[in-house]
Amino acid sequence: MATSTNLRIAFRFLTARKRSMLMSLAGIVFGIGFFIVTQAQTSGFEQFFIKTILGTNGAIRIEDKFQDTQFIMVAGGHDKDASKFQVAGDRSARKYIEGVEDPALLTEALYKFRNVSGVSTVLEGGVVADSSFKNDSAKVYGIILNDHLAVSDLGSQIVRDAGTLEDFRTTPQGLLVGKVLAERLQVKPGDSLILQAGVERRRYRVSALYETGVGDIDKVRIYMHLGEARSLLKKTSGASFLQVALFDRDRAPEDAAQMEEVLRHGAKSWQEREVSWLNAFKALQISAALTVSTIILISGLGMFNTLAMLVIEKTKEIAILRSMGYTRRDISRIFLWLGAIVLVVGTVGGWAFGAAVTYGVSKWPIKITGIFTASTFQVYWAWSHYIVATISATVVVMTAAVIPARRAARLEPGEIIRGTSQ
Amino acid sequence: MSAMAQYDSKLALRCENLHRYLGEGEGRVHVLRGVSFEARRGEVTAIVGPSGCGKSTLLYLLGLLDQPNDGSIWISDQLMSNSSDSDRTAARCEHIGFVFQFHFLMQEFSALDNVMMPMRKLGRLSEEQMAERARLLLADVGLGNKTHRLATQLSGGEQQRVAVARALANQPAIILADEPTGNLDVTNSGLVFDLLTKLAKENGQAVVLVTHNPDIATRCDVTKPMRDGLFV
Ligand SMILES: Nc1ncnc2c1ncn2[C@@H]1O[C@H](COP(=O)(O)OP(=O)(O)OP(=O)(O)O)[C@@H](O)[C@H]1O
Ligand SMILES: [Mg+2]
Numbered sequence: 001m002a003t004s005t006n007l008r009i010a011f012r013f014l015t016a017r018k019r020s021m022l023m024s025l026a027g028i029v030f031g032i033g034f035f036i037v038t039q040a041q042t043s044g045f046e047q048f049f050i051k052t053i054l055g056t057n058g059a060i061r062i063e064d065k066f067q068d069t070q071f072i073m074v075a076g077g078h079d080k081d082a083s084k085f086q087v088a089g090d091r092s093a094r095k096y097i098e099g100v101e102d103p104a105l106l107t108e109a110l111y112k113f114r115n116v117s118g119v120s121t122v123l124e125g126g127v128v129a130d131s132s133f134k135n136d137s138a139k140v141y142g143i144i145l146n147d148h149l150a151v152s153d154l155g156s157q158i159v160r161d162a163g164t165l166e167d168f169r170t171t172p173q174g175l176l177v178g179k180v181l182a183e184r185l186q187v188k189p190g191d192s193l194i195l196q197a198g199v200e201r202r203r204y205r206v207s208a209l210y211e212t213g214v215g216d217i218d219k220v221r222i223y224m225h226l227g228e229a230r231s232l233l234k235k236t237s238g239a240s241f242l243q244v245a246l247f248d249r250d251r252a253p254e255d256a257a258q259m260e261e262v263l264r265h266g267a268k269s270w271q272e273r274e275v276s277w278l279n280a281f282k283a284l285q286i287s288a289a290l291t292v293s294t295i296i297l298i299s300g301l302g303m304f305n306t307l308a309m310l311v312i313e314k315t316k317e318i319a320i321l322r323s324m325g326y327t328r329r330d331i332s333r334i335f336l337w338l339g340a341i342v343l344v345v346g347t348v349g350g351w352a353f354g355a356a357v358t359y360g361v362s363k364w365p366i367k368i369t370g371i372f373t374a375s376t377f378q379v380y381w382a383w384s385h386y387i388v389a390t391i392s393a394t395v396v397v398m399t400a401a402v403i404p405a406r407r408a409a410r411l412e413p414g415e416i417i418r419g420t421s422q
Numbered sequence: 423m424s425a426m427a428q429y430d431s432k433l434a435l436r437c438e439n440l441h442r443y444l445g446e447g448e449g450r451v452h453v454l455r456g457v458s459f460e461a462r463r464g465e466v467t468a469i470v471g472p473s474g475c476g477k478s479t480l481l482y483l484l485g486l487l488d489q490p491n492d493g494s495i496w497i498s499d500q501l502m503s504n505s506s507d508s509d510r511t512a513a514r515c516e517h518i519g520f521v522f523q524f525h526f527l528m529q530e531f532s533a534l535d536n537v538m539m540p541m542r543k544l545g546r547l548s549e550e551q552m553a554e555r556a557r558l559l560l561a562d563v564g565l566g567n568k569t570h571r572l573a574t575q576l577s578g579g580e581q582q583r584v585a586v587a588r589a590l591a592n593q594p595a596i597i598l599a600d601e602p603t604g605n606l607d608v609t610n611s612g613l614v615f616d617l618l619t620k621l622a623k624e625n626g627q628a629v630v631l632v633t634h635n636p637d638i639a640t641r642c643d644v645t646k647p648m649r650d651g652l653f654v
Binding site: 012016316319321322323324325326327328330412414415418 | 515520
């Protein structure tokens with residue numbers, strides 16, 4: 001009852017300063033809208049980057065067996081748990097042995113982790129690729145195709161009209177060549193390519209070209225069948241690393257730590273591998289949020305100004321209300337309602353504006369290559385952006401409303417009425 | 423004096439030895455110098471006196487809009503002069519209807535809304551009942567056909583009459599009116615005065631009004647002349 005009356009009065013007071021209220025409202029709409037758009041973009045590109053990492057190098061990479069040289073020493077002085085912690089935390093005290101000795105055994109052990117969805121054995125080695133035009137250094141990745149498809153997006157990275165995965169699958173001498181490397185070597189599907197490792201020189205056939213969008217991959221990496229890689233690189237057993245895919249990618253750091261512990265091999269999560277890029281994205285996201293928040297802040301100042309003026313303009317009305325029995329709290333509520341009305345309308349408007357611009361931007365063509373390849377602006381739709389924008393607007397606008405509301409509530413009706421009537 | 427004793431149970435409002443200073447420092451003025459006063463239910467009391475003698479100041483004190491520097495005020499036997507802001511606010515809502523010397527309406531609101539405003543705060547009637555009562559009161563002050571006019575679209579006298587209707591909204595025990603007929607022509611001032619008198623008699627309300635109009639003053643039950651902050 002009292003609430004609806006105060007709200008009703010607030011609505012009427014709102015119309016008394018329509019123009020400056022609209023200005024504050026517009027500020028909030030733009031502030032919230034741009035906040036949402038910039039967050040959608042920065043996290044859109046971040047998500048796209050993560051998707052690219054997971055689709056190329058996988059969630060976790062297991063490599064290099066290690067032995068803890070200080071294990072005995074440390075364990076001697078502490079209880080069991082503490083010594084474990086010490087060992088896991090102190091990587092400098094380890095002696096590494098390059099590569100994975102028994103990939104089959106390790107694969108089996110990896111599948112015991114509930115979060116592991118796929119494991120691919122990879123044998124890596126440097127080669128010189130020799131086409132009839134040019135030669136260039138490259139890296140061969142010996143893989144078992146189906147295993148690797150389960151831990152990467154290789155299947156969808158095949159360049160359209162540039163060979164097929166089926167051709168690779170059925171051709172023992174087949175190669176999947178990165179698009180940039182293929183351009184340099186001037187080879188296309190069907191062409192033959194000579195790979196040389198040490199003194200070993202063999203002829204292969206380009207089955208298809210792939211493109212991940214990651215420059216460092218597309219210009220050096222050549223996929224081939226694991227058996228062929230073994231004989232080319234003269235490694236009859238073992239592997240360079242195992243690429244692991246997870247069901248829940250966010251648990252990769254915990255899983256990697258546990259894998260190191262259990263498997264006694266170095267295990268690196270995607271978050272650890274790409275920490276500098278991920279930090280760059282986070283920094284960008286935060287700085288965008290701070291920059292755009294100034295719009296909200298400024299509209300909050302405008303709101304403060306508008307409400308402070310309104311209190312002065314409405315002192316007479318406030319005195320009348322007080323004389324009729326409206327309490328100080330009622331008066332303060334009326335001005336808080338004013339803030340809340342502008343906030344709610346501004347928030348809903350800002351959401352709509354933000355969503356519309358986000359959608360528009362996602363259709364915006366743009367050519368990016370390097371750390372990934374994108375043909376349009378990347379956006380990521382997340383409620384959290386809308387919620388954070390709303391929270392910051394709420395804090396700013398309500399803070400701006402509290403001070404005028406308090407001032408209005410403190411007014412003495414007697415003084416106002418005497419002042420006006422004399 | 424004997425008459426006073428007879429009416430004691432009918433006392434709606436009483437004050438004793440009220441002092442009020444206004445202004446600061448050099449300009450500090452002793453406006454009310456120990457005023458004692460009482461108003462009974464069913465009676466219309468007129469306060470008269472020259473401009474600046476302190477009539478409005480007294481009325482604000484009685485209406486609990488201002489606080490005395492000294493002295494006591496009782497509303498229906500309840501000592502209010504030293505009570506908290508929230509108690510005085512609640513008493514204003516329930517027991518007191520105030521008509522200001524200069525018509526004070528809420529500008530963005532219609533006549534009807536203005537009259538309903540105190541009822542909304544009291545919250546005893548439904549929306550329809552409030553609207554019905556407000557229409558009735560506006561008809562009583564001769565504005566039955568202008569209920570939806572905004573305050574800004576009414577003449578000074580019309581606004582004054584809306585203010586009278588608003589003061590009556592919650593059927594307060596005490597109606598304090600500071601020159602309610604000051605801006606009105608003879609017809610309308612008669613209309614407003616008759617309404618106030620009628621209410622005082624019918625509902626047993628205590629009406630205290632300030633007036634410069636001798637005609638009105640003589641028609642009141644009690645007339646209290648005031649000079650330099652004291653009744654004479
Ligand atoms: N803020 C103030 N500071 C100092 N003196 C004041 C102040 N307000 C009012 N006064 C003085 O108090 C006295 C009483 O004022 P009040 O309004 O009660 O007079 P009044 O009897 O209602 O006069 P009127 O018939 O003209 O309305 C006046 O002399 C006025 O000058
Ligand atoms: Mg006066």
